Amino acid sequence: MNELILARWQFGITTVYHFLFVPLTLGLSILVAIMETIYVRTGNETYKKMAKFWGKLFLINFAMGVVTGIVQEFQFGMNWSEYSRFVGDIFGAPLAVEALAAFFLESTFIGLWIFGWDRLSKKLHAITIWLVAFATNLSAFWILTANSFMQNPVGYVLKNNRAEMTDFFALLSNPHVWYQFPHTVLSGFCTAAFFVMGISAYHLIRKNHPDFFTKSFKIALTFGIISVILVAGIGHAQGQYLTEAQPMKMAAAEALWESADPAPLALVAAIDQDNQTNTFSLEIPGLLSFLTYNQFKGEVLGIKEIQAQYEATYGPGNYIPPVAPVFWSFRLMVGAGILMILLAFYGLYAVKTGKLSSQTFYLKIMLLAIALPYLANISGWMVAEIGRQPWIVQGLMTVEAGISPNVSAGALLTTLVGFTLIYGVLAVVDLYLLGKYAKLGPEEVPWEKRIQPKGEVSLWT
Amino acid sequence: MDLNVLWFVLVTILFIGFFFLEGFDYGVGILLPFLGKNDTERRMIINSIGPFWDGNEVWMLTAGGAMFAAFPNWYATMFSGFYLALFLMLAALIVRGVAFEFRSKDPKPTWRKAWDWAIFGGSFIPALLWGVAITNLLQGLPIGVNMEYTGTFWTLLSPYTLVGGLTGLLFFILHGAIFLTLKIQGPLKERAHRVALKANGIAIPSLLLLVILSYFKTDLFTKMGAGLALIIAAITLISTYGLLRSGKFGLAFFTSGLNIVFATLAIFWGLFPRVMVSSLNPDWNLTIYNASSSPYTLKVMTIVALTLVPVVLAYQAWTYWVFRKRITGDQHLEY
DSSP states (O other), rough: OOOHHHHHHHHHHHHHHHHHHHHHHHHHHHHHHHHHHHHHHHOHHHHHHHHHHHHHHHHHHHHHHHHHHHHHHHHHHHHOHHHHHHHHHHHHHHHHHHIIIIIIIHHHHHHHHOOOTSOOHHHHHHHHHHHHHHHHHHHHHHHHHHHHHHHHHHHEEEEEEEEEEHHHHHHHHHHHHHHHHHHHHHOOOOOOOHHHHHHHHHHHHSSSSHHHHHHHHHHHHHHHHHHOOOOHHHHHHHHHHHHSHHHHHHHHHHHHHBBBBSEEEEEEEETTTTTEEEEEEEETTHHHHHHHHHHSSSOOOHHHHHHHHHHHOOOSSOOOOOOHHHHHHHHHHHHHHHHHHHHHHHHHHHHTTTGGGGGGHHHHHHHHHHHHHHHHHHHHHHHHHHTTTTTTTTTEEEEHHSOTTTTOOHHHHHHHHHHHHHHHHHHHHHHHHHHHHHHHHHOOOOOHHOOOEEEEEEEEO | OOOHHHHHHHHHHHHHHHHHHHHHHHHHHEEEEHHHHHHHHHHHHHHTTTHHHHHHHHHHHHHHHHHHHOOHHHHHHHHTTHHHHHHHHHHHHHHHHHHHHHGGGGHHHHHHHHHHHHHHHHHHHHHHHHHHHHHHHHHHHHBBTTTTOOOOTTOOOOOHHHHHHHHHHHHHHHHHHHHHHHBBHHHHHEEEEEEEHHHHHHHHHHHHHHHHHHHHHSSGGGGGHHHHHHHHHHHHHHHHHHHTTTTTTHHHHHHHHHHHHHHHHHHHHHHHHHOOBSSOOOOEEEEEEOOOOOHHHHHHHHHHHHHHHHHHHHHHHHHHHHTOBBOTTSOOOOO
């Protein structure tokens, strides 16, 4: 049991940490590509500076995403060897394709982009960043295809004590991934949009390069407003889909213990997991039915009834995930999303009326709002992954059965502490660098001169 | 040739590509603090691999992904068995990767010094561990009836595997030093040349020792192909020394690369058709058959791999062409 808890914490920490960097990469690669494309089209040097300035922040973040991603590929085998044996026939394939199709493309062309400013033609150079943007988002598709198999296994047969693939195209057309993939990448786009708007706001408040940062803000706002609306729409559709595909997850997300018709939506609830009830809740009658079926009636299954169904299907056991974390994460995600929509629309109003740079209060809020998409991203994954418990593959294998049997608690603790320490130190370093280069702005002084150390630096002094 | 064999060949090719390519950037990383006498020189060294290291590292990720997809039991046994060793390697690769990006983004000498050592350690540890790892596959490990590794971290360290690790390390240092002679101008080039000769000088006896130990500790020489590959590796390593002496760096890089290719080939050929040898019972070996995915998955993956690998090779080769120019101290350096 001890090993299980340690392995879970390790997966949780390393994966959440990895996903602090991924969404920004997904979106900012596209924003930088857009900026550079405008530069190539118009020849306006401002947009080249823009691509370089945001590109620098992109690279600092990108490096963290890359190195923490290596751990992701290794830890299935390290901590979850039984899981790897059980699903490797299916789960390994998208991971291998991800490396072959996406990682190679991304890593090679990011090198060309960083080092190729003077060696490639303008057009070709802009194409390299588009390829990076394409590759990072393609990478998301493959890893989410793998994850979707865990949420909604398709295209397999149980044979030779494992799940074997019978239909690769069923994996690719898994309905789960076609909700999860757009949801995830669009969240990444929102993350980048709010990142660019927030940092632009910081400079606009201080009247630094107002033209440069107003332009940046507008590009990000356009990108962000489209993304945030789409992500809300797709999220809503995904919720309806999950009510059928993973009813337990959605029931937990709503803390709905008893089936109800029409089902109310609990805005807040005091959840008593042991007694399977809410000691207090503030409800809107019929709203959950409406969200589920687009009408104020229709039965939504409660946790208890689903538990009874699962016991009938899978045998005795506790199939209820920890309800409170799923319930509150869900509210955090939706809440952050609603705030983002409001802020984006206010931004649109401010830009349209030409009052953006004088809206100091709004700009200050936008700086803080950089945190909102991060909150939504992480809490969204909490709903997806905690809500899947106790399954590692829905209906096929429990998390408990997936762990490496030969890895001791001591070894797990060593790596858990080790990764946490390294990640902690790197978080400080990364924030320091992001802060430093974000504040610096698009300075005219060549980068070379600014950072050249005074005098010679010897390694031995 | 059945698909299990084909996938063993593909995994072997991925490891060969990985050691050939990332081999030199590990070597460059290891040499960084010793060859670069001032900040500009150290930046030149880092920039020589700047556009390439990330793409090279993906060869390893792809090898790992291919093992997972084609031989899930190999992936599961090896990754859970080599647990702490892999943790060390991951820790090294994490700090190494960010070090390239972060190092020159702040002028403080302590900052740069710290990242230089991170690049050194981050290159040294995996360069050493990979040799240890693949010789362990061949020598045999305590793998039980249920394919589970029953040893500890210390089980992985034996005279044979340590010589394997050391030999690999020296190959990579040599390969990296020759790479620098090709990419860099000025006094640095001379220094890299001298280091290459030194590393080559130690690598020869180290490889000979590995050959002798392979004879006693493994069944590598029962396979003619594997034995032959190992002998070719030794010949190319010795010719590299001759070529370095006469200053033919391009050819030396080629033969040093061949040395890595044939040494890796020898180990994997020796393994075949096993993927991990059990020291407890030959019946408990992991093979390309009992460790593999289903025929269907292998077929799908074959189509994917045969489509994508040529494309990858083409654009990676193109990158090396784009950045073929030597690096000098007076140009703009990104890293």
